[in-house]
Amino acid sequence: MASNPISLQTVADAVNEAVEGLVSSRHFGHTSYVSLPMFGPDGSPVTLRVTSDMTGFRVDDAGSTYRELDRLGLGRSFSANARKVMEHEDISVVDHIIVAFADQGDLGRAISDVGLACWSLMEKVYRKLGDTSETDLAEDLRERLELIFGPSLEHKQEIQGASSTEWAVSAIVKVDGRMAVFQAVTDHANSIYRASASFHDIASLQKPPALVAVVKDKEELGAKLGILSQVARVIEQNQSDEIFRKATM
């Protein structure tokens, strides 16, 4: 099949144009701002401030990494993770500002190091947000169920399966004489297999309750979603109250 070849010059021009857009700098008086080809969770590039210092240059993030986390209530995560991210680098944190000092020879490297530290810190905090533990998920789930079902949410969190094994579950709800068992499940294999084992055992009861696995994101479970959906209804934690009510039927 014939195709239009891209000339070498076109490739070179296109690459040059793309590369020019990857890093940019702006200058206001004695302060320069450098935007790097690393993007935060909001899609904005990591941007650093460069000023002159008695011994050379000061490179910092102007406190933006902290501000971006703190506006969403994640300021404590900045402090908790900053040291770990920077422990092997010649970078420090002063008043929530990530900063390094450099001379002309290593200014470029200092800009890269501070930029990478800012990006890594944000990435680490946001990855943890997405990687909710089963305990956190279960706590959020019980609070949610309490709002939806009120006194129908039982204090009891154990149920016996057909094998007489006593299974610990996240929540038990009784509505109009029907019972539903909710289990918070993360995308970790252990969480999925344990929930599956308990669901199979409970489903073998003569009069089994409705079984509901509550996950953060079905897509993140990948092929393992099938292990849960064989035996339980799988819903995501942020779905509507109506979905939670239907799941008990």
Added chain:
Amino acid sequence: MLHGEARSDMPNMNVGLELVYKNPLTKKRFALARLDWKSWKNQHRNKRRKGWPLRGKLCGETHYHAFELNYVADKEKMRPGDLPVADDIDGELQTFESLRAMAGFLLGINNIELVKRPPWEYTEEMEL
């Protein structure tokens, strides 16, 4: 709630006005929509994720992270990140007052004029 940020050392630029939801139980917060005006970061670039709108689009220093672009209706949840998808806005917002009016329009807030002009500190350096 409406949340706004500006920097005292960056007058007439770098203002963000956003709607934030705060979960009363978990105290967790997440943004629902945000208008960024003359961001000091100079630009915004959307991710190139499969199925996401405006994939890879490069937006200018003023852009709008619309709720509709960042909400996944069939999953009833926001896209992961911090409003990762944005688009340019029509027209140029030259003053803080015009930014504020646009934010009121986009975010559906009638009395947006209650938001005061930030107490910027003007220095010679910033005027260069």
